[in-house]
Amino acid sequence: MLHRQFVFVLILFMQMPVFADSSFPPHQGDSPWSFTIIAEPSDTFVVNDTDSAYLDREQFSQDGSIYIYVSIRRYVGKTDANGYLLNVTDLVANGIVSETANIIIPAFDIDDEPFINDFYDCDGDGKIDEGLQPEVDEVFLNDEKIGILTGDSSRWQLNRFTVDISKIKFPSVPGETAINRFRIDIDTANRDVVLSSGAVGCGTGWSTAIDWIGVKYEASSPVILVHGIRPAILPLTLAEDIFADFRTGLDNRYVVSDASINLNDLVAPDPIPAGCPNIPYNNSIQNNISQLSVLIPSLAALYGTDSIHLVTHSKGGLDTRGFLSSIVNSSPEIPLGFMNGVPVKQDLEALSLVTLNTPHQGSVLAQYGVEGRQLSALNLARADIEVIIASAFEGAYYCDLTPTRARTFIASTTLPGAIESASVATDADQNGDKELTLDSETQGFPAFADRLYQLVGSTQEVFVSVIPGFFLDEISLLEIPTAPFQENDVIVTRNSAGLYPLYSITGQHHLNVHSTENAETIATDAQQESGKVNWRLR
Numbered sequence: 462m463l464h465r466q467f468v469f470v471l472i473l474f475m476q477m478p479v480f481a482d483s484s485f486p487p488h489q490g491d492s493p494w495s496f497t498i499i500a501e502p503s504d505t506f507v508v509n510d511t512d513s514a515y516l517d518r519e520q521f522s523q524d525g526s527i528y529i530y531v532s533i534r535r536y537v538g539k540t541d542a543n544g545y546l547l548n549v550t551d552l553v554a555n556g557i558v559s560e561t562a563n564i565i566i567p568a569f570d571i572d573d574e575p576f577i578n579d580f581y582d583c584d585g586d587g588k589i590d591e592g593l594q595p596e597v598d599e600v601f602l603n604d605e606k607i608g609i610l611t612g613d614s615s616r617w618q619l620n621r622f623t624v625d626i627s628k629i630k631f632p633s634v635p636g637e638t639a640i641n642r643f644r645i646d647i648d649t650a651n652r653d654v655v656l657s658s659g660a661v662g663c664g665t666g667w668s669t670a671i672d673w674i675g676v677k678y679e680a681s682s683p684v685i686l687v688h689g690i691r692p693a694i695l696p697l698t699l700a701e702d703i704f705a706d707f708r709t710g711l712d713n714r715y716v717v718s719d720a721s722i723n724l725n726d727l728v729a730p731d732p733i734p735a736g737c738p739n740i741p742y743n744n745s746i747q748n749n750i751s752q753l754s755v756l757i758p759s760l761a762a763l764y765g766t767d768s769i770h771l772v773t774h775s776k777g778g779l780d781t782r783g784f785l786s787s788i789v790n791s792s793p794e795i796p797l798g799f800m801n802g803v804p805v806k807q808d809l810e811a812l813s814l815v816t817l818n819t820p821h822q823g824s825v826l827a828q829y830g831v832e833g834r835q836l837s838a839l840n841l842a843r844a845d846i847e848v849i850i851a852s853a854f855e856g857a858y859y860c861d862l863t864p865t866r867a868r869t870f871i872a873s874t875t876l877p878g879a880i881e882s883a884s885v886a887t888d889a890d891q892n893g894d895k896e897l898t899l900d901s902e903t904q905g906f907p908a909f910a911d912r913l914y915q916l917v918g919s920t921q922e923v924f925v926s927v928i929p930g931f932f933l934d935e936i937s938l939l940e941i942p943t944a945p946f947q948e949n950d951v952i953v954t955r956n957s958a959g960l961y962p963l964y965s966i967t968g969q970h971h972l973n974v975h976s977t978e979n980a981e982t983i984a985t986d987a988q989q990e991s992g993k994v995n996w997r998l999r
Contacts (some may be wrong), residue, residue, distance in 0.1 A: 484794065484803070484804060484805060484806035484807075485501070485502045485800050485803065485805045485806075486510075486511070486800050486801045486803045488510060488673070489510055489511050489517070489801070490510065490516065490517045490567075490672035490673060491517065491569070491617075491670075491672065492567035492569065492617045492619075492672035492673075493617060494567050494617070494619055494672070496508045496510060496565075496673055496675050499565055499675055499677060500677065501807070502797075502798075502800060502805045503767060503797060503805075503807050504534070504535040504680075504765050504766045504767055504768075504797050504807070505535065505677065505678055505679055505680055505999070506675060506676070506677045507531055507532065507533050507675065507676050507677075507798065508531075508673055508674070508675040508676075508800065509529055509530065509531050509532075509673060509674050509675075509800075510672075510673040510800055510801065511800065511801040512530070512799075512800070512801060512802075513528070513529045513530065515527040515528055515529055515671065516529060516671055516672065516673065517670065517671075517672060518670055519569075519570075519668050519669070519670045520647060520668060520669065520670065521647065521648075521667070521668040522646075522647040522648040522649075522651070522652070522662075522663075522667065522668075524647075526644050526645060526646050526647070527643075527644065527645040527647070527669075527671055528642065528643070528644055529642075529643045529645075529671065529674050530640050530641065530642055530643070531640075531641045531643065531674055531675075531676050532638050532639070532640055532641075532798060532799075533629070533630065533631055533632065533638065533639045533641060533676070533765075534632060534637075534638050534639075534765030534797060534798050535631065535632070535680060535764070535765040535766055535797075536631065536632045536634070536635040536636075536637075536683070536717065536764045536765055536766075537552070537557065537558050537631045537680050537717065538552055538557060538558070538631075538715060538717060539633075540630075540631055540632070540633045540639075542633075543630065544630035544631060544632070544633060544639045545627060545628075545629075545630060545631075546558065546626065546627060546629075546631055548715065549625075549626060549627045551715055552626075552715055553626070555714060555715050555716075555988050556681060556988050556996070556997030556998050557680065557681045557715050557716070557717075557998075558626055558678065558679065558680045558681070558998070559626060559678050559679035559680070559998055560625070560626060561623050561624060561625055561626055561678075562623070562624055562625075562626055562628070562629050562676055562677065562678035563621060563622070563623055563676070563677045563678070564600075564602070564607065564621065564622040564623075564624060564643075564674070564675070564676055565619065565620070565621055565674070565675040565676075565677065566600070566610070566619075566620040566621075566622075566643075566671060566673075566674050566675075567617055567618070567619050567620070567671070567672040567673060568598070568610045568612055568617070568618055568620050568669055568670070568671055568672075569612070569615075569616070569617050569618075569669060569670040569671075569672070570612065570614060570615055570616070570668060570669055570670065571596055571598060571610045571611055571612025571613065571618060571669055572595060572596040572612075572613075572614045572667055573595050573596050573597070573609075573610075573611055573612060581593060583651075583656055583663035584656040584657065584658040584660050584663075586656075586657055586658040588657035588658075589657070590654075590656045590657050590663065591657075592654050592655070593651055593654060593663060594650035594651055594654070595650065596647075596648055596650070596667035596669075597609055597648065597649050597650040598610040598645055598646065598647050598648065598649070598667075598669055599645070599646045599649050600620075600622065600643065600644075600645055601643065601644040601645070601646070602624060602628055602629075602641065602642070602643055603628065603630060603641060603642055604642070604644070605628060607622050607624050607628070608620075608622045610645070610669065612669075617672070626678060629641060629676065629678065632765065635719075635763045635764045635765070636763050638798075641676065643674055645669070645671065647667065647668065647669055648663070648667040648668075651663040651667070679998035679999060680766075680998065680999065681716070681717070681996050681997055681998060681999065682766055682768040682769050682770055682812055682996070682999055683717040683718060683719060683760075683761075683764045683766060683769060683770070684711060684716055684717065684718040684719070684769075684770045684771070684772055684996070685718070685719050685722065685757060685760055685761075685769050685770070685771050685772075686700065686704045686707065686708070686718060686719065686720040686722070686771075686772050686773070686774075687700075687722055687724075687753070687771060687772070687773040687774070687777035687778075687780065687781045688700040688703050688704065688720075688722070688723070688724065688773075688774055688775075688777050689773075689774045689775025689776040689777045689778075689819075690775060690776050690856060690858050691703075691723075691724075691726075700720045700721065700722055700723050701720050701721065703720070703774070703975065704718075704720040704774075704975055705720075706973075706975060706976050706977045706980070707720075707772070707975040707976065707977065707979070707980040708720055708980070709977045709980070710976070710977040710978065710979065710980025710981040710984065711980050711981075711984055713977070713980075713981055713984075714980075714981060714984035714985060714988065716984050716996065717764070718772075719760055719763075719764070721760070722753070722756050722757075722760070724749045724752050724753070724777075724780065725752070726745055726748065726749075726856060726857040726858065727741050727742050727745070727748055727857050728742075729742055729855065729856075729857065730742055733834055733855065734834070735834045735835040736831065736834065736835065737831060737859075737860035737863070737866070742857050743857065743859075743860040743861075744857075744860075744861070745776075745856075745857040745858045745860070745861050746776075746779055746780055746783050746861045746870065747783070748857070749780035749783070750780060750783040750784050750787060753780060753781065753783075753784040754784060754787065754788075754793070757769065757771075757784065757809070758793040758795055758809055761795045761809055762795050762796055762797075765797060765798070766795070766797070767795040767797060767807035767808065767809055767810060768809075768810045768811075768812055768999055769809070769810075769811055769812065770811075770812050770813045770814075770815075770987075770994070770996055771785075771811060771813065771814045771815070772815045772817065772983070773814070773815070773816050773817065773819060774816075774817045774818065774819075774974070774975055775817070775818055775819055775820065775952070775953070775971065776819070776820065776858055776861070776862060777819070778814075778816035778817070778819025778821070779819060779820070779821070779861065779862075779867065779870060779871075781814065782814070782871070782874055782876065783870070783874055785811055785814065785874075785876050785877060785880065786874035786875050786876065788809065788811075788877070789875060789876075789877050789878075792808040792809045792810070793808070793809050794806040794807065794808060794809070795807055795808070795809050810877075810879075811877060811880055812879075812880065812881065812994075812995070812999070813880060813881040813882065813883075813987070813994035813995065813996070814876065814880060814881075814882045814883075814961075814994075815882070815883050815884070815885070815983060815994060816882075816883075816884045816885065816958070816960070816961065817884075817885045817974045817975055817979075818885060818886060818887060818950050818952070818953050818958045818969075818971055818974050819884065819953070819958055819960070820862055820867055820952075820953045820957045820958065821867065821868075821871050821957055821958065821959075821960040822864055822867055822868050822871075822954075822956065822957035823862050823863050823864035823865070823866065823867030823868065823957065824862050824864070824867075824917065824952055824953050824954075824957065825864065825916070825917060825920050825921065825922065825923060826851060826862075826913070826916075826917065826952060827858070827859045827860075827861075827862035827863050828863045828864065828922060828923050829847050829848055829850075829851035829923055830851035830852060830854065830855060830856070830859040831859050831860060831863055832848065832851075832923060832924060832925035833848045833849075833851050833852035833855075833925065834852075834855075834859075835925065835927060836848070836852070836925070836927065836936070837934075840927060840934055840936055843933070843936060844925070844936055844938070845938050847916060847923075848925060848938065864921075864922070864957075867957075871960065881993070881994040881995060882960075882961040882962070882994070883961050883962050883963070883964060883983075883993035883994050884958060884959050884960055884961040884962065884963055884964070885958070885963070885964050885966050885969075885974060885979065885983075886953075886955040886956075886957075886958035886959040886963055886967075887950045887955065887958070887966060887967045887968060887969035887970075887974055888948035888949065888950065888955055888967050888968060888969075889902050889903075889910070889914055889949065889950045889951050889968070889969065889970045889971070890902060890914065890948065890968075891968035895918075895946065896911055896914070896915070897910050897911040897914050897951070898911070901970075901973075902968075902970060903970070904970050904972050904973065910951055910970070913951040913952070914949060914951045917947070917949040917951060917952065917953075917954060918943065918946045918947045918948065918949050918954070919942055919943055919946055919947075920940050920941070920942060920943060921941045921942060921943045922940075922941040923938065923939065923940050923941070924938075924939040924941075925937070925938055925939075926939070950969060950970055950971040950974065951970060951971055952971040953971060955967075962993050964982065964983060964986065964993065966979055966982060966983075984996065
């Protein structure tokens with residue numbers, strides 16, 4: 462008969478995948494399918510298994526509709542006021558989000574087959590009600606019909622629906638949650654049938670139960686930007702300002718990015734000891750790794766994702782490499798949402814690293830700064846101009862950026878095995894005459910910029926010595942030349958910057974390598990299947 466007790470029939474699901482222990486609660490409910498047959502809950506597979514009074518109970522049409530809410534925290538891009546993605550066609554074309562989303566619903570006791578209805582008295586008047594139809598349970602997503610449930614009497618069936626991604630609501634800003642409402646109207650085909658008593662609608666005929674609902678889609682991961690040195694004389698220079706043009710280029714390609722990381726060096730001791738003794742001040746990379754270990758997981762959680770891409774400028778590439786090396790064997794867990802009040806967490810995964818003119822083999826300018834530390838104020842005033850200038854920019858980064866120490870750091874660190882990497886290594890000389898004369902080459906400081914360009918390109922190492930004198934100390938400067946001349950961006954040579962596969966970007970000063978055009982070039986390449994790194998769907 463149509464009106465029956467809620468029955469559980471076990472159906473073995475062949476070759477169900479086995480997952481390692483995870484932070485999300487185990488499946489609850491009577492269907493034979495856990496949500497893990499699809500995937501582990503994550504930022505792109507969101508499941509409601511328990512957080513609804515309508516789940517795991519039999520419901521008839523007279524009880525009203527079934528309402529189940531699925532929360533999405535993953536920030537994908539700009540939305541309208543209702544939470545629907547803007548520029549969907551462009552987002553799909555650029556590999557930012559999948560064209561469709563899959564909806565998975567285990568449903569029980571869907572009697573959708575034709576039947577002989579000459580035995581059912583729906584209104585209890587002792588007369589058989591004719592004209593009753595098979596069960597039709599309509600499924601709505603955010604009040605738009607997406608299909609009907611299918612199944613069999615007293616059995617569970619896994620229902621799947623495919624919807625356009627434009628039908629899914631996403632957060633309008635990072636850190637928010639978008640609510641997608643599912644509604645199931647039960648037995649709609651018999652809603653208006655006239656019964657033998659004259660009543661309309663058979664509310665006690667067909668029933669169903671829902672175990673869980675999952676929403677699965679694909680999306681590109683956000684790009685986190687890590688800046689390089691912010692000199693002590695410019696302590697208020699924010700990463701948002703440094704990367705302003707670069708973010709414009711990423712925005713033009715619909716890439717979600719974040720430039721809110723602002724790394725802070727340790728306060729210099731007074732006096733600053735000569736050379737590079739092992740004190741916290743001289744371990745700038747390690748200090749920044751500690752900061753990134755907090756900031757990067759926090760940003761991933763803000764965007765509702767466990768996967769990120771990284772673009773770094775200058776020394777930020779070394780700091781970030783150190784962070785990535787630190788999580789090779791122990792990655793931080795990122796909270797992505799909740800199930801039954803318990804956080805759903807997944808290990809952070811860095812998918813790619815792009816470095817912009819990072820001194821992987823150090824910079825001779827840092828060695829000038831270290832050498833200048835041994836000079837008294839009087840001696841410094843009498844030193845070569847390069848040493849004087851380097852000392853004016855004194856910073857905790859000097860020791861870590863000397864060529865010997867930078868090479869040792871690279872050799873002692875490793876990137877996660879699956880990460881993709883690429884580098885930008887530029888030559889500020891755009892016309893090939895081995896000197897800087899154009900404003901675009903010198904950033905408005907022609908004589909000063911060209912002097913640095915020549916110095917970095919022609920000097921391999923530098924040593925300063927002081928011989929005490931009766932009246933004045935004798936200061937000597939030994940510069941070991943390079944052979945041949947090294948193309949550079951006035952701070953870092955191309956040879957030093959080119960650790961990973963290179964983009965064909967050159968003719969850029971160290972301070973404008975993060976231009977809008979370069980961002981577009983990198984993003985366009987990353988949105989291709991054959992790009993050096995892959996920023997497409999995940």
